[in-house]
Amino acid sequence: MTTPLRRYGVGARWYDVLSGERWVYGAGREAGIRLLDLHPGDVVIDLGCGTGLNFAGLVAAVGPTGRVIGIDRSADMLAVARRRVSAAGWDAVVTLLAADAATVDPREILAATGGRGADAVFSTYALSVIPQRDEAWRRACAAVRPGGRAGIVDMQRPRGRWRPLDPLALLACATGGADIDAHPWHLLERDAADPREIGRAERKGGHLVAVAADLADRVTLGADSA
Numbered sequence: 001m002t003t004p005l006r007r008y009g010v011g012a013r014w015y016d017v018l019s020g021e022r023w024v025y026g027a028g029r030e031a032g033i034r035l036l037d038l039h040p041g042d043v044v045i046d047l048g049c050g051t052g053l054n055f056a057g058l059v060a061a062v063g064p065t066g067r068v069i070g071i072d073r074s075a076d077m078l079a080v081a082r083r084r085v086s087a088a089g090w091d092a093v094v095t096l097l098a099a100d101a102a103t104v105d106p107r108e109i110l111a112a113t114g115g116r117g118a119d120a121v122f123s124t125y126a127l128s129v130i131p132q133r134d135e136a137w138r139r140a141c142a143a144v145r146p147g148g149r150a151g152i153v154d155m156q157r158p159r160g161r162w163r164p165l166d167p168l169a170l171l172a173c174a175t176g177g178a179d180i181d182a183h184p185w186h187l188l189e190r191d192a193a194d195p196r197e198i199g200r201a202e203r204k205g206g207h208l209v210a211v212a213a214d215l216a217d218r219v220t221l222g223a224d225s226a
């Protein structure tokens with residue numbers, strides 16, 4: 001059986017080719033970045049950034065005066081991300097942090113923001129992979145300034161006329177080690193300042209769900225998070 005570390009270790013070099021980005025998953029990240037509504041100069045955390053497939057959209061949104069902080073625990077995924085950043089000339093904008101999202105000290109993320117706190121946290125197709133997703137989410141949110149934004153893009157079983165593609169969606173999730181029934185956008189439904197103001201988009205027959213909202217003033221850490 002492939003362990004998560006191995007999947008995102010030796011598999012890192014194939015990730016961009018095999019992840020279905022062009023035909024399926026790119027549509028979710030595009031919708032999520034639009035909903036996140038970043039502004040020039042913003043600092044955004046990309047939680048479980050992987051090879052950096054969000055970076056083009058995030059860098060375009062925050063501009064040369066903004067900052068993108070990519071966090072991932074896989075050195076191999078980060079190596080691909082680092083090559084992407086260098087090739088695109090984003091070194092002044094993108095900072096990469098090698099850390100386990102479930103145990104990272106939020107102060108480490110805060111330090112990467114220059115101490116001011118991030119304006120937003122964003123996570124695509126990563127929280128469904130992380131078993132301790134609540135803990136990972138809280139730690140990242142703890143590094144967001146009061147009133148900042150948050151966005152999650154993840155997967156669920158396709159619906160309606162797309163339902164026959166359920167086995168394919170399950171296969172894609174199993175290959176990536178994701179729990180298709182995790183529905184991590186519930187974390188934002190819990191932590192939004194106003195749950196009625198959550199922006200939501202679905203793509204690919206509902207297989208991809210993107211949500212974004214302003215965060216409640218302070219998302220507190222769990223008892224074992226200090």
Ligand SMILES: C[S@@+](CC[C@H](N)C(=O)[O-])C[C@H]1O[C@@H](n2cnc3c(N)ncnc32)[C@H](O)[C@@H]1O
Binds near residue numbers: 130
């Ligand atoms: C399916 S990939 C998604 C990557 C990227 N966000 C994207 O949209 O393409 C999941 C990523 O989560 C990372 N990951 C899994 N568990 C993690 C953890 N505990 N802490 C940090 N990153 C983790 C993996 O290394 C992998 O890069």
